[in-house]
Ligand SMILES: CSC[C@H]1O[C@H](OP(=O)(O)O)[C@H](O)[C@@H]1O
């Protein structure tokens with residue numbers, strides 16, 4: 323049994339969380355560079371918590387420049403066990419309306435200008451992302467959102483686009499025809515990296531708009547998004563407040579094996595491994611090295 327430590331990665335509109343006892347902003351350096359910002363640590367209902375604003379306080383990083391590897395490494399280094407992303411997104415479903423939350427359980431990754439793995443030449447690893455989110459963590463988020471009075475949908479496929487521009491109408495219609503439910507710019511490669519770092523990962527998509535497919539809604543308008551975001555951010559904070567009580571402070575091994583994802587993933591023979599890369603992987607893969 324280890325201590326639970328829940329990290330919240332706050333997306334657009336969420337730059338802090340309330341109510342942490344002993345709250346301290348902590349600078350963390352990593353072999354993968356500097357994270358998006360300092361990490362806020364403390365306790366909520368006796369459970370260890372961390373909070374990292376994905377774009378930095380003041381919204382400094384674009385979806386492409388977010389240092390995803392440094393962020394995940396920093397959380398792992400601090401002892402985080404469970405990562406919850408809280409993100410703004412567009413919706414491809416009439417019934418997933420602005421103001422609603424969606425517990426995402428799958429992704430299509432269309433990003434192309436980001437570093438997507440901690441591994442590579444000198445230590446090759448292949449983890450499974452067939453089920454990229456942790457059902458145990460997703461269920462807790464669903465319950466927390468419901469208890470906070472939020473309209474929340476269980477399950478949804480998130481299309482991760484590069485951005486920063488929003489989609490064209492043709493792209494939006496195509497993603498909808500692929501069966502995607504929501505769209506955003508940040509959950510990939512974040513979810514893949516969390517899996518490589520053996521962290522449980524769940525994503526809550528807070529719907530802000532209907533992207534550009536909807537005949538009764540115009541093009542995505544950032545001013546409209548910001549209005550919805552303000553309300554969503556308060557709801558997001560209400561949901562977060564309820565999570566520690568649901569997850570508890572003693573953490574058993576993940577029943578879905580998220581925390582053992584690297585068990586059979588390493589391919590490179592021990593004598594062929596690059597010592598410099600191994601040193602960089604001390605936090606992410608130390609358990610299996
Ligand atoms: C402010 S709308 C576009 C922006 O918001 C989302 O970011 P995050 O996932 O961090 O909440 C979306 O992915 C875009 O980056």
Ligand SMILES: Nc1ncnc2[nH]cnc12
Pocket residue numbers: 410411412413483488489505506507530531532533534542547
């Ligand atoms: N329609 C949209 N597309 C991509 N990212 C978003 N974030 C919020 N709304 C979005």
